[in-house]
Amino acid sequence: xxxxxxxxxxxxxxxxxxxxxxxxxxxxxxxxxxxxxxxxxxxxxxxxxxxxxxxxxxxxxxxxxxxxxxxxxxxxxxxxxxxxxxxxxxxxxxxxxxxxxxxxxxxxxxxxxxxxxxxxxxxxxxxxxxxxxxxxxxxxxxxxxxxxxxxxxxxxxxxxxxxxxxxxxxxxxxxxxxxxxxxxxxxxxxxxxxxxxxxxxxxxxxxxxxxxxxxxxxxxxxxxxxxxxxxxxxxxxxxxxxxxxxxxxxxxxxxxxxxxxxxxxxxxxxxxxxxxxxxxxxxxxxxxxxxxxxxxxxxxxxxxxxxxxxxxxxxxxxxxxxxxxxxxxxxxxxxxxxxxxxxxxxxxxxxxxxxxxxxxx
Amino acid sequence: xxxxxxxxxxxxxxxxxxxxxxxxxxxxxxxxxxxxxxxxxxxxxxxxxxxxxxxxxxxxxxxxxxxxxxxxxxxxxxxxxxxxxxxxxxxxxxxxxxxxxxxxxxxxxxxxxxxxxxxxxxxxxxxxxxxxxxxxxxxxxxxxxxxxxxxxxxxxxxxxxxxxxxxxxxxxxxxxxxxxxxxxxxxxxxxxxxxxxxxxxxxxxxxxxxxxxxxxxxxxxxxxxxxxxxxxxxxxxxxxxxxxxxxxxxxxxxxxxxxxxxxxxxxxxxxxxxxxxxxxxxxxxxxxxxxxxxxxxxxxxxxxxxxxxxxxxxxxxxxxxxxxxxxxxxxxxxxxxxxxxxxxxxxxxx
Numbered sequence: 222x223x224x225x226x227x228x229x230x231x232x233x234x235x236x237x238x239x240x241x242x243x244x245x246x247x248x249x250x251x252x253x254x255x256x257x258x259x260x261x262x263x264x265x266x267x268x269x270x271x272x273x274x275x276x277x278x279x280x281x282x283x284x285x286x287x288x289x290x291x292x293x294x295x296x297x298x299x300x301x302x303x304x305x306x307x308x309x310x311x312x313x314x315x316x317x318x319x320x321x322x323x324x325x326x327x328x329x330x331x332x333x334x335x336x337x338x339x340x341x342x343x344x345x346x347x348x349x350x351x352x353x354x355x356x357x358x359x360x361x362x363x364x365x366x367x368x369x370x371x372x373x374x375x376x377x378x379x380x381x382x383x384x385x386x387x388x389x390x391x392x393x394x395x396x397x398x399x400x401x402x403x404x405x406x407x408x409x410x411x412x413x414x415x416x417x418x419x420x421x422x423x424x425x426x427x428x429x430x431x432x433x434x435x436x437x438x439x440x441x442x443x444x445x446x447x448x449x450x451x452x453x454x455x456x457x458x459x460x461x462x463x464x465x466x467x468x469x470x471x472x473x474x475x476x477x478x479x480x481x482x483x484x485x486x487x488x489x490x491x492x493x494x495x496x497x498x499x500x501x502x503x504x505x506x507x508x509x510x511x512x513x514x515x516x517x518x519x520x521x522x523x524x525x526x527x528x529x530x531x532x533x534x535x536x537x538x539x540x541x542x543x544x545x546x547x548x549x550x551x552x553x554x555x556x557x558x559x560x561x562x563x564x565x566x567x568x569x570x571x572x573x574x575x576x577x578x579x580x581x582x
Numbered sequence: 583x584x585x586x587x588x589x590x591x592x593x594x595x596x597x598x599x600x601x602x603x604x605x606x607x608x609x610x611x612x613x614x615x616x617x618x619x620x621x622x623x624x625x626x627x628x629x630x631x632x633x634x635x636x637x638x639x640x641x642x643x644x645x646x647x648x649x650x651x652x653x654x655x656x657x658x659x660x661x662x663x664x665x666x667x668x669x670x671x672x673x674x675x676x677x678x679x680x681x682x683x684x685x686x687x688x689x690x691x692x693x694x695x696x697x698x699x700x701x702x703x704x705x706x707x708x709x710x711x712x713x714x715x716x717x718x719x720x721x722x723x724x725x726x727x728x729x730x731x732x733x734x735x736x737x738x739x740x741x742x743x744x745x746x747x748x749x750x751x752x753x754x755x756x757x758x759x760x761x762x763x764x765x766x767x768x769x770x771x772x773x774x775x776x777x778x779x780x781x782x783x784x785x786x787x788x789x790x791x792x793x794x795x796x797x798x799x800x801x802x803x804x805x806x807x808x809x810x811x812x813x814x815x816x817x818x819x820x821x822x823x824x825x826x827x828x829x830x831x832x833x834x835x836x837x838x839x840x841x842x843x844x845x846x847x848x849x850x851x852x853x854x855x856x857x858x859x860x861x862x863x864x865x866x867x868x869x870x871x872x873x874x875x876x877x878x879x880x881x882x883x884x885x886x887x888x889x890x891x892x893x894x895x896x897x898x899x900x901x902x903x904x905x906x907x908x909x910x911x912x913x914x915x916x917x918x919x920x921x922x923x924x925x926x927x928x929x930x931x932x
Contacts (some may be wrong), residue, residue: 258640263687269679272677283677287677290641367597530921559599
């Protein structure tokens with residue numbers, strides 16, 4: 222799913238001259254609107270698939286660009302839309318390098334199995350670099366009102382998350398996972414719109430609360446349903462259990478999606494509500510129940526239509542998520558300025574993108 | 583034909599330095615120029631000298647000006663007809679025309695459906711077979727690691743067959759495996775399982791497990807020979823490995839086609855994967871049946887022994903008996919097997 226990077230700005234019409242006085246003024250709320258339509262996107266989506274098949278996969282770079290442009294272009298804030306700037310060539314180039322690296326790695330570990338093992342360490346060290354490149358690519362190729370976003374996180378920041386916090390999560394048997402997620406969002410927030418930086422002021426405690434509640438719900442439901450199943454003698458009889466296996470799979474799918482929707486809505490709200498861009502704030506009002514309903518009905522529709530409902534699902538998910546996001550504009554917001562080095566491309570950013578290190582925020 | 587001389591559209595102008603959006607009025611000129619006016623600016627650009635973003639659905643278009651400035655407009659149709667005349671941009675809008683047509687969407691659905699069907703039916707199994715053949719035996723063995731230990735703890739009990747009987751069956755089994763490339767890979771194990779009833783399993787490592795109930799169910803050793811050869815066939819053809827590779831192939835295909843790795847589509851992929859997996863395992867059973875058939879033939883054993891055993895197994899699993907040892911609670915041997923009638927017919931045909 223293409224999720225658009227946050228940005229803040231508002232209509233020029235009510236621009237006031239005295240910027241300095243608007244610090245504690247009332248904020249004007251601007252809702253992000255999403256104008257994509259399912260039938261329009263269906264045709265784009267299916268043509269993308271057919272052309273990708275007919276060109277033996279090469280068109281997939283064009284498909285990706287067209288899909289992103291469709292979602293970005295339909296995301297509108299204060300009368301202006303977002304723009305995805307990457308070209309299919311950027312994406313092809315990155316994939317080309319990625320394939321070569323992967324082939325080299327496979328060949329090396331095939332010829333010298335020991336080297337394959339030794340290479341794990343450099344690979345672990347390279348991952349933060351790739352993540353930074355990927356974040357740079359995403360930010361750099363997003364523009365709003367002809368001002369590009371950019372990413373200013375560094376290797377050490379990403380290493381702290383994907384090596385430091387990741388190892389901590391491993392040795393605490395997952396208990397530090399909310400901390401890992403928290404660090405991930407901190408890393409993600411190191412963005413700029415033009416020359417203005419985003420600031421994320423969120424406490425790690427809030428992440429632990431979200432995950433504590435969701436684990437409690439998850440284990441509670443599993444305990445109750447297992448108990449109920451034993452009471453009904455469903456599990457006593459293995460053959461009967463086998464008959465219910467599809468129902469069991471469906472039950473867990475729905476359970477996991479509901480929990481996933483809970484975590485996602487709470488985390489997204491938490492992050493947006495504590496994010497600022499200059500003097501402007503954001504608000505996100507995703508509801509776990511609505512999001513869960515969307516995900517579950519999406520899944521049902523996709524299965525029942527053999528996948529043909531995928532574009533419809535993508536559109537309605539994007540619409541709900543984007544339209545629950547608002548920008549609390551402080552006074553006049555036509556004052557963002559472009560970065561001087563805006564046009565220069567960060568080195569190797571396409572490679573990060575090709576490795577598919579995508580984040581949905 | 584020249585276009586209407588003064589066609590006017592509304593747009594927004596961004597200078598590239600600031601985020602302010604200036605309302606802009608564009609007048610299409612007969613000479614291919616755009617006459618643009620904002621509150622403070624007035625300029626003219628030749629449409630042939632600037633880049634215009636491609637049309638995608640009804641998303642707004644961007645006109646990229648020389649000085650890094652940009653124009654954004656929602657008036658797609660007006661812009662397109664102007665471009666048509668002055669920029670002769672037929673090639674660029676081709677994809678949009680395809681995307682905008684219901685007919686082509688139908689063609690695209692057919693292409694995608696044929697591709698998915700072909701991949702699932704032929705492509706993925708062929709690739710899985712090639713990869714599995716290239717991988718060393720250790721790769722197969724790794725898959726089944728620990729499986730036996732789990733089964734021993736959960737459903738298996740030690741066999742109660744006499745040592746003499748076990749030796750007879752092991753000799754039969756060694757006869758089958760002596761025809762394979764790696765006879766030392768194979769091992770016959772005896773277990774008793776009230777739950778599984780008369781059953782036989784092959785682990786990817788080459789261990790074949792046979793239950794006491796199955797041994798008792800067979801009227802002759804020739805009947806057991808067919809079952810043993812069938813299980814060895816699973817190992818020879820690396821069915822476990824192929825099934826794992828094919829499953830990942832299906833998941834890859836689905837993510838490739840739906841074009842995103844989001845949680846929705848991977849969950850949606852789970853059910854088709856289950857169904858396709860069941861169809862692959864039926865194919866594997868047929869392959870193993872044929873392996874058993876050709877082995878029996880090479881030994882001069884009539885195929886009717888094997889088909890008789892299959893029929894008896896089916897009867898055993900559909901009715902179940904009250905003998906604790908042969909009672910079947912889980913007809914796993916049959917769950918993934920083709921209908922016995924079809925199997926027997928196929929065995930007779932080849």
